Amino acid sequence: MITLGIDFGGTSLRAALVDTISGTILHSARQPTPALDGPLAVTQAIASLARDVLAEGKDIQVGGIGCPAYVDLNSGRLLNVPNVPGDWPAFAFRDELTRLVGHPIHPINDVRAITLGEWKFGAGRGATTLACYAIGTGIGGGVVIDGKLHLGISGSAGELGHQVVDPTGQFCNCGTQGCLETVAAGPAIAAAAAQAVIRRKPTLIASLIGGDLNKVTPAVVIQAAHQGDAIAREIFEQAGQYLGFALVNTMVTISPQRILIGGGIGTAAGDLLMDPVRRTIRERSHMVPMDRIQVTTTQLGDNAGVIGAALWAETQIN
Amino acid sequence: MITLGIDFGGTSLRAALVDTISGTILHSARQPTPALDGPLAVTQAIASLARDVLAEGKDIQVGGIGCPAYVDLNSGRLLNVPNVPGDWPAFAFRDELTRLVGHPIHPINDVRAITLGEWKFGAGRGATTLACYAIGTGIGGGVVIDGKLHLGISGSAGELGHQVVDPTGQFCNCGTQGCLETVAAGPAIAAAAAQAVIRRKPTLIASLIGGDLNKVTPAVVIQAAHQGDAIAREIFEQAGQYLGFALVNTMVTISPQRILIGGGIGTAAGDLLMDPVRRTIRERSHMVPMDRIQVTTTQLGDNAGVIGAALWAETQIN
Numbered sequence: 001m002i003t004l005g006i007d008f009g010g011t012s013l014r015a016a017l018v019d020t021i022s023g024t025i026l027h028s029a030r031q032p033t034p035a036l037d038g039p040l041a042v043t044q045a046i047a048s049l050a051r052d053v054l055a056e057g058k059d060i061q062v063g064g065i066g067c068p069a070y071v072d073l074n075s076g077r078l079l080n081v082p083n084v085p086g087d088w089p090a091f092a093f094r095d096e097l098t099r100l101v102g103h104p105i106h107p108i109n110d111v112r113a114i115t116l117g118e119w120k121f122g123a124g125r126g127a128t129t130l131a132c133y134a135i136g137t138g139i140g141g142g143v144v145i146d147g148k149l150h151l152g153i154s155g156s157a158g159e160l161g162h163q164v165v166d167p168t169g170q171f172c173n174c175g176t177q178g179c180l181e182t183v184a185a186g187p188a189i190a191a192a193a194a195q196a197v198i199r200r201k202p203t204l205i206a207s208l209i210g211g212d213l214n215k216v217t218p219a220v221v222i223q224a225a226h227q228g229d230a231i232a233r234e235i236f237e238q239a240g241q242y243l244g245f246a247l248v249n250t251m252v253t254i255s256p257q258r259i260l261i262g263g264g265i266g267t268a269a270g271d272l273l274m275d276p277v278r279r280t281i282r283e284r285s286h287m288v289p290m291d292r293i294q295v296t297t298t299q300l301g302d303n304a305g306v307i308g309a310a311l312w313a314e315t316q317i318n
Numbered sequence: 319m320i321t322l323g324i325d326f327g328g329t330s331l332r333a334a335l336v337d338t339i340s341g342t343i344l345h346s347a348r349q350p351t352p353a354l355d356g357p358l359a360v361t362q363a364i365a366s367l368a369r370d371v372l373a374e375g376k377d378i379q380v381g382g383i384g385c386p387a388y389v390d391l392n393s394g395r396l397l398n399v400p401n402v403p404g405d406w407p408a409f410a411f412r413d414e415l416t417r418l419v420g421h422p423i424h425p426i427n428d429v430r431a432i433t434l435g436e437w438k439f440g441a442g443r444g445a446t447t448l449a450c451y452a453i454g455t456g457i458g459g460g461v462v463i464d465g466k467l468h469l470g471i472s473g474s475a476g477e478l479g480h481q482v483v484d485p486t487g488q489f490c491n492c493g494t495q496g497c498l499e500t501v502a503a504g505p506a507i508a509a510a511a512a513q514a515v516i517r518r519k520p521t522l523i524a525s526l527i528g529g530d531l532n533k534v535t536p537a538v539v540i541q542a543a544h545q546g547d548a549i550a551r552e553i554f555e556q557a558g559q560y561l562g563f564a565l566v567n568t569m570v571t572i573s574p575q576r577i578l579i580g581g582g583i584g585t586a587a588g589d590l591l592m593d594p595v596r597r598t599i600r601e602r603s604h605m606v607p608m609d610r611i612q613v614t615t616t617q618l619g620d621n622a623g624v625i626g627a628a629l630w631a632e633t634q635i636n
Contacts, residue, residue, distance in 0.1 A: 070605060080605075129470065131571075143571065145463050152447065152573020152606070159570040159605040164563040165482075175604040245482040249567050252477040253449075253461065255470020286493040287388065287398075287477040288470070 004063030005310030010083035015053040018310035023121030039091040047100030064313030066113030073155035115142025117308030122299040134263030184239040203231035236272040244280025262298030322381030323628030328401035333371040336628035341439030357409040365418030382631030384431030391473035433460025435626030440617040452581030502557040521549035554590040562598025580616030
């Protein structure tokens with residue numbers, strides 16, 4: 001079956017025709033997200049891109065869209081969209097997008113879509129129970145249980161980045177404090193690196209940014225770590241340890257066969273993050289048969305989102 | 319249907335004939351657990367009690383038993399039995415018990431059994447997804463997802479007491495460190511009270527124990543708290559806050575409709591524990607529709623275990 005899959009990101013939009021039998025992308029297009037122009041303009045841009053892509057196929061009746069948001073599956077509205085300004089809760093996103101595209105378009109949280117894509121065609125193949133962590137600007141997640149994406153109330157299950165791992169720690173974009181996201185996502189990694197430079201610790205990061213603190217990004221910290229920089233490595237050790245605690249919580253709660261780590265930073269950091277994650281798990285998780293839980297990186301990269309969105313759409317056909 | 323349900327506790331054994339249609343107990347008997355006599359003697363005592371109870375019914379073909387253990391559902395062995403000494407992993411518990419009773423007896427973790435009982439006939443009725451925390455000497459748990467007890471690998475899902483909530487904290491019976499169990503179960507509550515007495519803090523606990531630190535129990539701390547003792551109340555505040563963090567993690571991971579708090583201490587402490595739990599959840603959990611997640615105490619008390627064990631047995635009939 002060929003289905004439309006859309007990836008609605010904070011900076012770019014992508015739409016694709018997905019063969020959901022083989023998990024291959026037949027045609028795809030991108031454009032920047034007009035993120036500052038408000039919900040209607042963003043939705044019009046998505047619809048326009050979707051129509052362009054649909055013109056390349058035929059008889060495609062339905063689409064799915066992964067959104068950087070808390071998606072209320074009942075109303076089809078986006079209740080919390082941290083990186084795209086506007087009064088989203090007041091905007092009938094699903095209905096408006098469906099009207100503009102001319103076919104039913106089913107929204108779902110972006111990392112839930114990635115989870116579906118990786119489960120069916122990526123690093124999650126063959127598992128019946130798995131969890132996926134996507135580490136980028138924030139930390140999203142998704143959970144598959146007994147061969148089904150587990151949604152919970154209004155699709156809110158799988159918000160793995162909002163586990164409390166540092167109760168007295170930093171405030172979080174979600175409005176609370178000490179979430180995993182505050183200590184292991186991109187901004188936390190960049191902030192720790194900036195602190196190291198400010199405190200004049202001996203780190204390559206200082207020269208890599210040429211003294212300009214605005215240039216501190218997770219990518220720079222990764223670069224320094226790969227060059228053997230001890231401070232940069234320690235930053236990933238810290239983040240990986242917290243991520244490991246969160247994975248232990250996931251393990252003892254749902255005892256999945258596999259846990260996937262992806263997202264821009266999860267993928268780029270690779271073993272810098274996975275080594276401390278795996279060590280923390282070995283040290284902490286004695287109540288589950290850990291040797292039977294694989295912890296691995298995602299495989300589909302950028303394609304997981306559109307593939308998963310298409311898969312999601314097909315589950316929504318009556 | 320009438321089925322045998324057994325509750326294997328560290329101090330007492332209970333067997334019951336359970337009407338699993340109505341959730342009522344038709345006949346039940348107890349005896350102390352010969353915990354120090356080793357796996358074979360304990361299993362013989364269980365079998366003897368089971369046979370006595372079976373003699374009160376007829377045509378009962380199967381039984382279930384809730385065990386204070388990590389139960390490997392594949393082998394039917396008890397791989398970790400913190401409170402009952404002996405080389406349990408080497409002992410073919412399910413096979414031996416089945417042989418001695420003369421009917422298949424299916425073991426499951428004790429709190430998973432409680433979860434089943436409460437879900438079908440207690441505080442969990444009507445929910446399709448729920449989590450149960452039982453707080454006693456340790457903290458056990460169970461998870462129901464989409465209308466089914468979720469087992470995970472070899473039945474290890476639901477070990478909610480072994481979430482990491484205090485990474486640099488106390489060592490845990492499970493062999494690791496900082497588990498919820500180390501800060502919110504009975505021994506942690508008693509230890510905090512003993513510390514308060516030793517440090518000569520102004521607390522009623524000192525007079526309630528007549529100066530004998532061996533008499534510090536969670537029950538004494540509850541008594542003091544009910545008499546308005548600020549130190550005792552603060553001890554439950556602390557425990558309840560950690561428990562609240564764990565509940566937040568459960569909420570963001572599986573987004574259940576209901577979370578049940580039970581076990582000897584959970585039940586006896588009541589609002590002393592539930593108030594800080596609920597407050598912590600309100601403060602922390604912004605990513606799930608918390609107002610739609612009920613947090614409540616269990617209802618069946620001591621009966622949940624035998625009822626749940628009988629329900630478990632019926633799921634195991636081919």
